[in-house]
Amino acid sequence: MSNTENITLYAAQESPYPERVRLALEEAGAKYNIIWIDLMEKPDWYEKKVYPNVAKVPLLVYGGPELHPDEAPSPDAVKIPESLVILEFLADIFPTAHLLPSDPALRARVRLFYSAVELFLPKGFIGFCYVGAPLQTLLAALDDFQALLPPTGFAVGEWSIADAAAMPILNRLFLCLRDGFGTIAPEALREASDIVESPRYTRLHKYIEDNLARPNVKKVWDEVS
Structure with missing residues (x-):
């Protein structure tokens, strides 16, 4: 093609x-x-x-x-x-x-990463922000996601479709915590924001920051947010 x-x-x-x-x-x-x-x-x-x-x-x-x-x-x-x-x-x-790495092992890691993301990240975001799931549902999803990340950099080193799979959900989650859309009670929103902004999620915040430093990622998010 x-x-x-x-x-x-x-x-x-x-x-x-x-x-x-x-x-x-x-x-x-x-x-x-x-x-x-x-x-x-x-x-x-x-x-x-x-x-x-x-x-x-x-x-x-x-x-x-x-x-x-x-x-x-x-x-x-x-x-x-x-x-x-x-x-x-x-x-x-x-x-x-180079949306996928050339190395077969890294390509496999990309697929494992976004498969894992699909299992728990949308559930945590949608559950907490829209259907009244307890805060622990969200925190468990974020803990699981953060555990997938390497110590530095993107999902598997260089930016890839693994990061494209995760960032739109993370961006909307943090928008939800900031603006309070969905069905979250104000007190639950405050509690969630305090925990998610704490040092517990330092690596997660750096991952998001690194992604948004990419011009194309920031451009797309600015257009839809």
């Missing part, structure tokens, strides 16, 4: 999962088009013409003519759902971007 094909990403501002894909696209220096989907009022055309029976985001369309809202992708285009699958695809079509 040529990486000069048209790329269209169907995304939603409020979801961390399309942001994963945007991070990889930006780090690859890819030219792409975004079609924004309102998840609260999904347009009928998205399910009928683009992603039948599912209509989730993200969806990446690779190939075919440039797309606009209310248009169906070309039958010749490749349609790829699921953020982690898309990240792997982008690593394959943009090899010079």
Whole structure:
């Protein structure tokens, strides 16, 4: 496949999962088009013409003519759902971007990292911020995540799609703790903020700081936050 094909990403501002894909696209220096989907009022055309029976985001369309809202992708285009699958695809079509390490052992570590992240980080974030799960649910998720990190640097050394998988969820979690959106009671929010800002999570904060120091990571987060 040529990486000069048209790329269209169907995304939603409020979801961390399309942001994963945007991070990889930006780090690859890819030219792409975004079609924004309102998840609260999904347009009928998205399910009928683009992603039948599912209509989730993200969806990446690779190939075919440039797309606009209310248009169906070309039958010749490749349609790829699921953020982690898309990240792997982008690593394959943009090899010079080094979204995955060249070393097979490090590539395996990337996949183990984002598989572990998927098991507990969304559950901790969504559970605490939106469905009233106890604070310990969140803290356990953050403890588990922090334990995955090496002493310094990114998830497996150089920046990779492992970091793209984690950062959108972490950014939204800290936004939740700062602004109090979701269903958190004020006293629970204060307690959570005090603990998460404590030395217990020094390594986590440095990891986030290092990611946000990357221009593409900061750019994407600034656009959606």
